[in-house]
Amino acid sequence: MTDNNNTIKTEDFWNPEHIVEKFWNGLAEGKVLGRKCKECGAIEFPPHLACNECGYHETEWIELSGKGTLKSFVFTGILNARLELEDKGVKYVCGEVQLDEGPSINAIILGITKKKGREIEPKLPLRVKPVFFDMGRYTTLFFELDEDSYF
Numbered sequence: 581m582t583d584n585n586n587t588i589k590t591e592d593f594w595n596p597e598h599i600v601e602k603f604w605n606g607l608a609e610g611k612v613l614g615r616k617c618k619e620c621g622a623i624e625f626p627p628h629l630a631c632n633e634c635g636y637h638e639t640e641w642i643e644l645s646g647k648g649t650l651k652s653f654v655f656t657g658i659l660n661a662r663l664e665l666e667d668k669g670v671k672y673v674c675g676e677v678q679l680d681e682g683p684s685i686n687a688i689i690l691g692i693t694k695k696k697g698r699e700i701e702p703k704l705p706l707r708v709k710p711v712f713f714d715m716g717r718y719t720t721l722f723f724e725l726d727e728d729s730y731f
C-alpha cells in the first residue's frame with residue numbers, strides 16, 4: 581500500500597454530494613451537525629436535506645453529541661486504497677459507528693494499532709467519542725475510543 585495514486589482524499593470518504601458547507605463549518609467549530617426530520621424525527625447523518633426514513637422533504641439542523649458505539653472495524657490494509665492520513669503516520673482503522681442519536685456511519689477510528697485492535701476486537705461494541713481533526717485545509721470528523729467509559 582505505498583502507491584500514492586490510490587490515495588483517497590478524506591473529503592471523498594463520505595459521499596460528497598451529501599455534505600454541505602454548514603456541516604464542514606460546524607466541524608471546524610467542534611460541532612457535529614446532523615439534520616432532524618420535522619415529520620418523523622429521524623436523524624440524518626451525514627446531513628441530507630430530505631428524510632431517508634419517511635421521505636419527508638423538511639429536516640432541520642441539530643447538534644449531535646458525536647458520541648457513539650464502535651460495532652465493528654477493519655484494518656485498512658484490506659482496502660485497495662488508503663487515506664492521505666496514512667502519510668501523516670496516524671494509526672487508524674475503518675469501522676462502523678452507531679451514533680447515540682441513531683444513525684450508523686462508516687468512520688475512521690484513530691489510535692488503533694494492530695496490537696490494540698486485536699485486544700479490543702473481542703470487547704466490541706465499545707464506546708467512541710469524536711475527534712475534530714485538523715487536516716490543514718479543513719477539519720474532519722474522526723473518532724477515538726472513549727477510554728473513560730470502560731471503567
Ligand SMILES: [Zn+2]
Binds near residue numbers: 618620634636
Ligand atoms: Zn422522516
